[in-house]
Amino acid sequence: MKNIHVLAIPYPAQGHVIPLMEASRCFTNSGLMVTFVNTEFIHKRVMSAGSEMDCPRDLMRMVSIPDGMEPCDDRSDIGKLTKTMFQLMPTKLEELINDINKDDEDKITCIVADYYMGWVVRVARKMGIRLASFCPSSAAVSAVIMSVQKLMDDEVINCNGVPMQDKMIQLSNSMPFMDPRNFIWACVGDSTTNKIIFDYVVLDGKEAAEAADHIICNSTMELEPGAFALFPKLLPIGPLLATNRSARQVAHFWNEDSTCLAWLDQQPVCSVIYLAFGSFTVFDQRQFEELALGLEDTKRPFLWVVRPGTSGSMDYVYPTGYMDRIGTHGKMVSWAPQQEVLNHPSVACFMSHCGWNSTMEGVSNGIPFLCWPYFADQFFNKTYICDIWKTGVGLKKDDTGIVTREEIKSKVEQLLDNDIIKENALNLQEKVMDCVRAGNSSNKNLNKFIDWVKEENEHARVNETSKLMNE
Numbered sequence: 001m002k003n004i005h006v007l008a009i010p011y012p013a014q015g016h017v018i019p020l021m022e023a024s025r026c027f028t029n030s031g032l033m034v035t036f037v038n039t040e041f042i043h044k045r046v047m048s049a050g051s052e053m054d055c056p057r058d059l060m061r062m063v064s065i066p067d068g069m070e071p072c073d074d075r076s077d078i079g080k081l082t083k084t085m086f087q088l089m090p091t092k093l094e095e096l097i098n099d100i101n102k103d104d105e106d107k108i109t110c111i112v113a114d115y116y117m118g119w120v121v122r123v124a125r126k127m128g129i130r131l132a133s134f135c136p137s138s139a140a141v142s143a144v145i146m147s148v149q150k151l152m153d154d155e156v157i158n159c160n161g162v163p164m165q166d167k168m169i170q171l172s173n174s175m176p177f178m179d180p181r182n183f184i185w186a187c188v189g190d191s192t193t194n195k196i197i198f199d200y201v202v203l204d205g206k207e208a209a210e211a212a213d214h215i216i217c218n219s220t221m222e223l224e225p226g227a228f229a230l231f232p233k234l235l236p237i238g239p240l241l242a243t244n245r246s247a248r249q250v251a252h253f254w255n256e257d258s259t260c261l262a263w264l265d266q267q268p269v270c271s272v273i274y275l276a277f278g279s280f281t282v283f284d285q286r287q288f289e290e291l292a293l294g295l296e297d298t299k300r301p302f303l304w305v306v307r308p309g310t311s312g313s314m315d316y317v318y319p320t321g322y323m324d325r326i327g328t329h330g331k332m333v334s335w336a337p338q339q340e341v342l343n344h345p346s347v348a349c350f351m352s353h354c355g356w357n358s359t360m361e362g363v364s365n366g367i368p369f370l371c372w373p374y375f376a377d378q379f380f381n382k383t384y385i386c387d388i389w390k391t392g393v394g395l396k397k398d399d400t401g402i403v404t405r406e407e408i409k410s411k412v413e414q415l416l417d418n419d420i421i422k423e424n425a426l427n428l429q430e431k432v433m434d435c436v437r438a439g440n441s442s443n444k445n446l447n448k449f450i451d452w453v454k455e456e457n458e459h460a461r462v463n464e465t466s467k468l469m470n471e
């Protein structure tokens, strides 16, 4: 029998691979077959980090295509990576699909492409394959990208995406105010990187979003009603969490250190500060030390994810005597099983860079946030947390650009003494988790999407039958 076969392709970054893999796991749970296409570089990392695929191999295939860069090239230069990928990957993807389609039973039914891989629309069009977009960031970010022409017409940004006004804007009356300086393409890196992201990711992403039949998002109606009202084509199917299916997170780039779960078991309920800043954030040594000392000053237990230095950068050095003073009061790991950590009763709050996945995971577990955004959409996610949902507080930098130890201590105390924020976080958790229950909004949208994927095969089957009858 012919398989219903989805090809899923994420942007090669941790915060994109994990949620698209979770969406793909929802597809395989409904009997669809998925070919998950990573770049070769990411494929090797995922495979060597050894996260087990909890799904039958005949339903989930992990494959790879080159990203166009040399093995030793610096992939943290996202401008260069993006430009190179957008040039080489279309040909490679086409070759891969032609190869898969040689087997009539396995032909690709549709492509689910990351919103940030807009070039895929041209491959889909050329090969006559239906396309859906997957948005790993907030629906608000998708809404901004889809509004980019209007933003240019209104002179909020110029034709290179550079903000032209120093004032907050609203995409609609029901959406939060946004600072144009925080649009993803305006704060990813230097002006060259920002321009590449605008030209490739944003403009192609907009074209793909318009061409796609559906745009599925890792969000919920409850969290972003304004964005979903403005663009009804956006279908929230989140929160996409491994814990929703009682499984561990898959597709990690680093080996997770699970010893922190046993350490958490030893800590009092609701006592621990959990700190993790995703896969990109980098601190300089001075900020790193200040953070270490601020944590010490709180006199609370803490679990801190200190990612090993990426290539070229040095590993961090702790303040003199720090480890002896901290003892077992604090625990550092290089990569945590984050969803399990956030689900642990000992965790009191989450100091986070506000990446969208971390935001969704914190919200889904009813955890109050200490927000420390680093780049791209994280500044706007902080706005959601602090100003709209009111489930966290922000950490402020001083005049020299440092978040001081005094600021850390004072904000931790402010957050943990605030019962209203805790209550808001628990209420929001309840609403958000309700969305994935059978018959509720995210669950309905997911089923609607899966029905759409299956429709194609139904059409093909009817066409084939009528062809046979006419012969």
Ligand code: UDP
Residues within 6 Å of the ligand: 013, 014, 015, 016, 018, 249, 252, 276, 277, 278, 279, 280, 281, 305, 334, 335, 336, 337, 338, 339, 354, 355, 356, 357, 358, 359, 361
């Ligand atoms: N993560 C993890 N362990 C860690 C740190 C992060 O499993 O120690 C996961 C986290 O659960 C999330 C993803 O990595 O799913 C990071 O995505 P996010 O959007 O929060 O941040 P990004 O890495 O894109 O900046």
